[in-house]
Amino acid sequence: MAGDGSGASPAQPIRSRRVRTRYPARYSAASLLWRGKRPWPRIWDSGDLGSSYDAVVIGGGVHGLATAYYLASNWGITNVAVVDKGYLGGGGSGRNTAIVRSNYLTPDGVAFYDRSVQLYERLAVDLNLNVMFARRGHLTLAHSDGALRTMRWRAEVNKHQGVDSDVIGPAEIKRLVPALDTSDAPRYPILGALHHPPGGIIRHDAVVWGYARAAAALGVEMHQNTEVLDIDVAGGGGPEGKGPGGRVTGVRTNRGDISAPVVVNCTAGWASLVAAMAGVRLPISTHPLQAAVTEPVKMFLPAVVVSGSLHVYVSQTDRGELVFGAAVDPLATYDTGGSLAFAEELAGHVLQLMPGLERMRLLRQWSGLCDMTPDYSPIIGPTPVAGFHCDVGWGTYGFKAAPVAGEQLAACIAGGQVPELIEPFTLSRFAEGRLVGEKGAAAVGH
Amino acid sequence: MSPTRLPARPGEVIDRDRPLDFTWNGRQVSGFAGDTIVSALAAGGCRVFSRSMKYHRPRGILTADFWDPNTLVQVGDEPNVRGGHRLLEAGMQVTAQNAWPSLRFDAKALTALGGRALSAGFYYKTFMRPRRLWPLYEKVLARFAPGGVIDPDSAPRRHEKRYAHPDVVVAGGGPAGLAAATAAARAGARVLLVEHEHAPGGHLRWGTKRERALGAAVADAARTVGVEILTDATLVGRWEDNWLAIVERDGAGGPERLVKARAKVLVAAPGLIERPYVFAGNDRPGVMLSQGARRLLNLWSVRPGDRAVVWSANTAGDAAAADLEVAGVAVEHVDARAGHTVVAAEGRRGRLERVVLSDGTRLEADLLVTAAGWTAPTSLLNMAGVRPVYDAAAARFFPAPPGAPEAGTVLSTGGVSGDGSLDELVGHGEATGRLAAARAATLAHRLQGATAWAAPASGAEPPFPTDERTPLGRDPHPELYRSSTDGIVDLSEDVSSRDLRHGAAEGFDSVELVKRWTTATMGSAQGKLETVNTVAVLAEATASTVAEVGTTTWRPPYAPVTLGALAGRMFEPVRVSVLHDLHVAAGMTPIGAGQWIRPEHYGDPQAEVRNVRANVGIIDVSPLGKLDIRGPDATELLSLLYVNKWRRLAVGSVRYGVMCAEDGVILDDGVTGRLGEDHYLMSTTSSGAGTMEVWIQNWLQTEHPDWRVRVTPVTDAFTSVNVAGPRSRTLLERLVDGVDLDPEAFKYMQVRLGAVAGVAGCVMWRIGFTGELSYELHVPAGYGPHVWQALLDAGADLGVAPFGLEAQRIMRLEKGHFIVGQDTDALTKAPTAGLKSLIKLDKEDFTGLPELRWALEGEPGAGGPEALPRLVAVQPTDPSYVPPEACQIVATGPDGKEQIVGRITSSRFSPTLERSICLAQVEATHASPETALTVVGTDGRRHRAVAMPHHAHFDPAGERLRG
Amino acid sequence: MPEQAEFTGPVAGTREVSGTGWSLRDQSPIPKLLVYEDFESDGLVRGHLGVAFGASTTAPDGVLVCGVRPGEWLLLGERSGSVPPASGAVTVDLTHGLAMFRLTGPAARHVLAAVCSIDIAEAMLPNGAVCGASVARLACTLARDDVAGEHSYLILSQRSAGRYLFEALGDAGGSRT
């Protein structure tokens, strides 16, 4: 019931000029055999940093690259630079657990993520790079009647929006994932689950590379090791002409200054810091989210399994590894050193779900940074500084939204209007007190 | 296969008097106690232990230790066992992994194909079309997944953990580590030494006679001074303030144990890991590192070959050549320092036959031993923020620039920090141990002084000593990473140097990118063998240097840890009422509610409802949160916490209140009674009890520290029992002392103190969630069972019976009472729940006041109350249809499309009204009484329903509870 | 109290378990009184009771006075009048609200170290020390109270979790050394 429909009128890509991508070499099985051992052309090229662009995207992760790609492919805006202080896909894009799903709670959220799943489904073909989307099916387990109620809430909203979700019982869960303990012996027995067949996993790095390669083929420039040090704003009410009421004019980087009428903040983990450079204060607190992977074993886990109340999600990759994630660390920090407590908690909870896995070994753990907003929903679209757009605050679910966020933000920048799909997620909702109800899914369930 | 066990040799670790039988791929074989799986198999002539992940090439022994990428095996139902480390046990069933379809199958076709198309990242470039076939491709790819087999039904074992707080932890029991531990212990520190292998001594264990003797001596010295030595244990991680994770393996493959240690000083002495060399055929069985050859020979008396080429760039390689000659192996010693390099290892069917050198020389051999240099395992130091720095002259990374003192509480010694003679290494270790102990003493003094309950620290704080150790030297070493030919860089991932070079050419030209593209360093040893070669190949491909490319981030754990060890015994606190055993005896069906286990019902919840409505029932509501609030400013506090007013509540009365967060969202609700002028008992929801205590303390301590009020959680101090039903007063009259139960003397919403069944100090308040005449008794918990039984006994003729949570939920729904968190959610502001009249905007302050003011009065540009959804009672037209909770309510919107306008938040079949009843949140436009609503069932069918005028479906005037 | 009403403790069945070098006993029926510092005159109660946060002392009548939080004391034992709370103090009877177990013996420290994350070495938790700690992931108050020179700890938790705590401690006692 959030989102009162006020604000900008719906803006779909009205005058989309779809541009044909010209790859230096197309990928296919035939070309793979034909080329044999000869090396392939570069997947993207980065020349010298220019002094002016039509748009500068800060952050070479999956969101920034998708935005640049759709600006170029859907709107013909190709004089775009993507700048990243490290390497492409080195932030959250390369650290997440690569789960894709659309079984959200609010109609706004469901519509948004459903569009993302649709885009993901054809991404391999669109980008001519196999992103290996494996539609395994997605199970969110309920261990209490409150959680079961929330699952049904999500399922019913999903169904209304035409998204395939349903609540299933322990017998059906056991049939889908035999390794799960569906008896009533565990401390938190499995009472049911939200089953979402379209959900699955994807090769996250491939999505990054696919967008980068396709954007590069359209003329977008990728500049790695290029750190934004400041953002130039004129006419704003704050110090140095920054802040609300101002207009962005460019960015300063460690490799030189760039003038640009449009600057897009597509960072995760540094969203507050980049926004502060333009004089914009965000409702964001940055927390590490940890993940871990086990040694590989032969396939035994056919679906993505999530337990909200046990704070764990697990899937098995094509390589046979189990990939785990957990809830965000409650300690707000920019430190990605991770913690032992995470691994302990995670292992404990996984073994509650699947006691037979105790001999599996954790091989590696890592963490990424998540920008958490008060309503567990992102901040997309314009800010009080004209020309400065945000695509931030993605919390723990940014990866699954990248295609739709990039597509819609590109439409917002190029079309000059806030598209309907992202209208509920603009920054202004906080000052106006109209938060998005996704938090309900996380907070309800006593 | 021919047996290769040598006659008994000095220094061997096997017990030839204890032969052990086991099976290898179903075949009966044997070894000795003290053997590892690999040494026993090698002694029996086994040369191929696995097939490689991608190309299915045969693989043999490389390092003969934990990190060997080629000897991971399945043991019974345990996958990925380190065959080079796990000790042999009788009856082990060992099978090869990745042998698909079998270990002996010569996968020529695959290998040939691999050469052309299975280059790194090939899967990203194909299988895109047709889209619908991808799932099929994916299934085939998944069959190539490496690793063993897990049995999800294997029986769980008991795991445990422990904590430790040593002064000094030494990671690594080689000569330097042992010397450090001994010196630290001598200086008075409590020392824990963690050794990865099965015995301390490090590389001295497989060294010369003199080295073995020294190793034994330093280990003995450490034990003598009281160092706690954990063997077959690994320090797997280091986090802030030296929080350490140590995994103790149980030698025999039993459950591992996790030790969580808070060390004051950590000494990292992990030694060095030998690095493979990259050349054509470097993964062929028979190509071995010098450490591997020496371990096989000197620990287990296994001769690794008959005719060996030893290609050596250092003394370790020279020693291997000498050891092999002593064992009767024909050795060709090729000196890398003289510029000779290996370019190919050739052979057939998984056997090495000849070695090709850079000058074209071809040497017949069945064993090639390489000694190309070392990798410093700086993981632990990296986790402490130390960046590894490359030294080209020594051809390896070091944890710090030459001679840099180590400033903090993480020190390093031994091979990881430099080279030297054994005496120099031991001397550096001792100096490190003394420094560690002295720094730990300073920190212990500070910690004792700062910790409120610690014994007072005696004397002045000892100074935190500076690092005045003489740094270890650095031996020059040639930079040997890749030959002029391409070979396998990562053996566990089957990544070749060509893959890396092509990856760099395609644009994956930083170490992190090429790692992701090729998966190099992502395998079982997590880069310990592969990282530096990966970096070197990339440096070569991008015309830069090893130093410029830098190394990848080492991530914990240092060695893999079983999930069982990490989990330990499950510690999930469970809370039960003192009446729990009585409920069990009464046949309760339990339900988990947060940490609590409660009776959901005792057989028939509908009958329990009818009994309460007709007679009298008792329910255990002990989990209800209770806070004792005392002091002159107690009223002030209540006024701040609740949206309603409290100043006029008379002593002896109770009042219902709602608390909101600062955003106006309903946080909790409950009843609070005034027991005395400055004394209240507050109740909260069961699930909110803990949160509300902290919430209240936060307001008191941070916003109003001057208020004179004490808040004490007393939830568990009372057994809370609600006695409900028309005959409840009759029942209580038989048991209560000191309280006049007359309806005029003890009215609805009043509180009294008195005795029940002889138990004094009971708080009674006359309230009821069920809508019946009812009394809530709060009895000192230790006497709860007594009172509960007394109620059942005294009321037998009145039809008294216990009722559970489910009956209570039905009755509260009949009465239209909402449950916070079920009928409200994280965005539900107080006006939604029909609390408009309760909210007193004229109060000076209460939590959430501004938001509630704007919600009720409107603010510029916002909707005001009409924008908020409403909680309404709903009755389906079909009285037998109970819509499942969370079903959606829809209506046709202005665009003609069906829109969601609300949802059912609670629903039950009411035995009292004999029809279905609901609460629902709906948009205000659909909330008026008599509005026709459409409820969508879970099967998609539409059901008609109607919004009701009151929340209460039953007795809306409340005559029964006031009776 | 009525004659027929027996105090029911948190533990079902046997109220004492033991292993090699340790024993664990349920002492929940012992009276427990929470005493707060006086509103009006700061330090009055502290002066009266004689110990600060983090420490304990045994009063002449045998009551153990524990400084459980700053300005808060827990008085454990049947008071015979020698330690009345100061006149201005707020007191709350928590006899029924807390479970209390005594872990005793030469191996007691080892047992506790398996489930308690704070440093319980001699210098860090000497006899008489009182602290708040997580024991088996449960918020507890820990008081070191040696008996006849033998290591002994009083461990107090919410009463409702007492049964869980008792079992967790007993299990820890069975761990390998």
Place this chain on the structure above:
Amino acid sequence: MLLVPCPNCGPRNSADLTLVGESEPRPDPAATTPVEWRSYLYEEDNPAGWTRETWYCRLGCGRFFVTERHRAENRFRNPPLGPSGEPPGRT
């Protein structure tokens, strides 16, 4: 596991405490504006550097206290004075 310098207990495992959040004064509820109030409710400085924050010593002394932490390096400074009047130490 970070050690947090509790002014009463001394250094404790961070798991024993709760980080409440950035310390920010509460606007006067009678006079505040929606923009000011919601800035207080929702906006954060969230710096990758030093910030003042409130902690709750959940398992220890039960007290709320304010300290400064570097959010990129997880170091504390200006720790409040301990019960003995000395700053709690850190290891």
